[in-house]
């Protein structure tokens with residue numbers, strides 16, 4: 001007996017699975033237990049959110065020039081407002097303030113240029129940003145040439161110092177980490193041995209120890225009369241420390257590239273370095289973008305540790321201002337501000353990494 | 365080549381590949397046992413044999429993707445040893461096509477083909493692209509030049525891989541089971557390209573079990589088992605009149 005198939009007409013979806021009600025039902029009230037959790041969470045939010053909004057925004061004081069301007073009911077943002085410049089650049093002399101402003105303005109423009117789609121000469125701009133710009137930045141920060149007065153590094157501070165520490169750390173950790181990762185996977189015993197020793201040594205020590213050693217121990221081993229700048233020592237310590245972490249992230253990326261890619265590169269007659277730079281690393285790095293950005297974010301926040309060797313980064317500057325006798329008792333505002341700035345930078349990095357992953361996706 | 369006589373030079377030019385007493389081990393495992401093989405210029409050799417018998421290992425020794433431990437391998441008269449210059453020169457003149465295509469996924473089809481032209485042969489980009497487009501035309505895939513490999517079918521990818529090798533203008537091509545990762549309906553488009561190459565006089569060594577292809581193009585068919593070349597013959601006699609028991613058994617399984 002022949003079975004005749006009659007096509008079924010399309011039916012509209014059941015009402016309650018669409019629209020706001022449907023969404024609520026599916027996500028918040030799907031079972032009695034879930035409903036209970038939903039109601040409990042709503043109650044908690046009701047307890048916490050309105051007072052927070054009242055304190056931070058509605059009852060907060062913004063205008064004024066002294067603590068008398070603050071009623072004390074809400075947050076006293078006057079404190080942060082008046083201290084803003086100090087939080088940004090530390091004790092950088094006010095007369096020379098245009099210099100960091102120019103540097104960060106330029107850095108912002110460079111970043112913007114690189115982030116915007118469809119602009120020409122991006123690789124040249126990137127090359128300039130990585131190879132030339134740091135020297136311009138250092139010259140402007142430090143001075144000493146073309147009649148610019150010298151601003152010693154112990155006057156650098158605040159967000160500016162945080163950004164210097166993390167940018168320099170990243171700029172060195174990427175190439176050095178790549179070299180170490182390649183070394184660790186090399187078939188040659190000496191580069192491999194050296195890389196393993198370096199990586200395991202630096203990864204086995206907490207960053208605090210590294211910073212202490214760089215500020216206390218290193219000068220002891222320096223020849224008589226040679227004095228390394230404290231900031232420079234911290235930068236070296238942070239860069240080497242981060243390279244070890246970066247090396248392991250990149251090594252996992254190298255491992256994710258199939259063996260056939262190496263063989264195809266060899267068979268085409270590419271030398272080791274060309275094969276690595278043109279074929280293997282682009283794929284390896286792309287595969288570990290989340291890991292790389294994760295390391296960068298960790299580095300950005302870890303720079304706060306430099307406060308223990310007496311460098312005043314953003315957090316240390318904010319903390320130091322709590323001891324100002326005219327402004328006692330505003331630590332909450334200060335910490336919230338610092339936390340917000342850190343969050344802003346880390347969140348941007350995270351978003352950028354997601355954008356990059358999507359952009360570099362070629363369908364595999 | 366200071367002290368080679370004219371006759372020797374003459375002879376070397378007609379011999380493309382020469383393997384003499386080649387042995388290879390993976391740790392204690394003896395993969396290649398006393399391989400002797402001479403391939404004349406323009407000759408087309410097919411290698412077949414059961415899985416794991418060392419076919420891939422053998423042809424990968426020819427461009428030094430694998431290192432042999434005993435015996436001599438000469439390609440274009442250059443001995444393959446630790447001399448990196450020789451390896452470099454040999455790899456420029458020997459193209460290889462893999463079972464898994466091994467295209468570079470982060471580059472477009474065109475860039476896959478241009479890469480070695482630009483970075484190994486130092487051609488200007490424009491010229492490299494023209495050459496690459498020419499070979500993509502030859503494998504009938506020029507309309508896909510700006511796509512990424514993963515957007516192509518298996519057969520298309522393998523044709524791109526062939527074009528990528530041809531861009532280097534090699535005089536020898538090695539194929540390691542180029543069609544065995546392909547769906548049946550795509551095998552023909554790849555084999556057509558290879559037949560075309562063979563008819564143009566390319567020196568080819570091809571590991572394959574496509575017996576129809578072997579009959580069409582091969583000058584010689586080699587049968588390998590457990591690391592040895594057991595039998596070699598012209599395709600007609602190889603298929604209709606195999607000599608050794610092992611060859612008969614093998615042909616019985618695949619035909």
Ligand SMILES: Nc1ncnc2c1ncn2[C@@H]1O[C@H](COP(=O)(O)OP(=O)(O)OP(=O)(O)O)[C@@H](O)[C@H]1O
Nearest residue numbers: 390391393395413414415416417418419420421422
């Ligand atoms: N890197 C390696 N280390 C150790 N053993 C290996 C390695 N590569 C291959 N072998 C072994 O050497 C033998 C020959 O391998 P080969 O790949 O040359 O075989 P094949 O004839 O190409 O087989 P197939 O038809 O499956 O491709 C196999 O037994 C394999 O297990």
Ligand SMILES: [Mg+2]
Nearest residue numbers: 419420421541
């Ligand atoms: Mg094989």
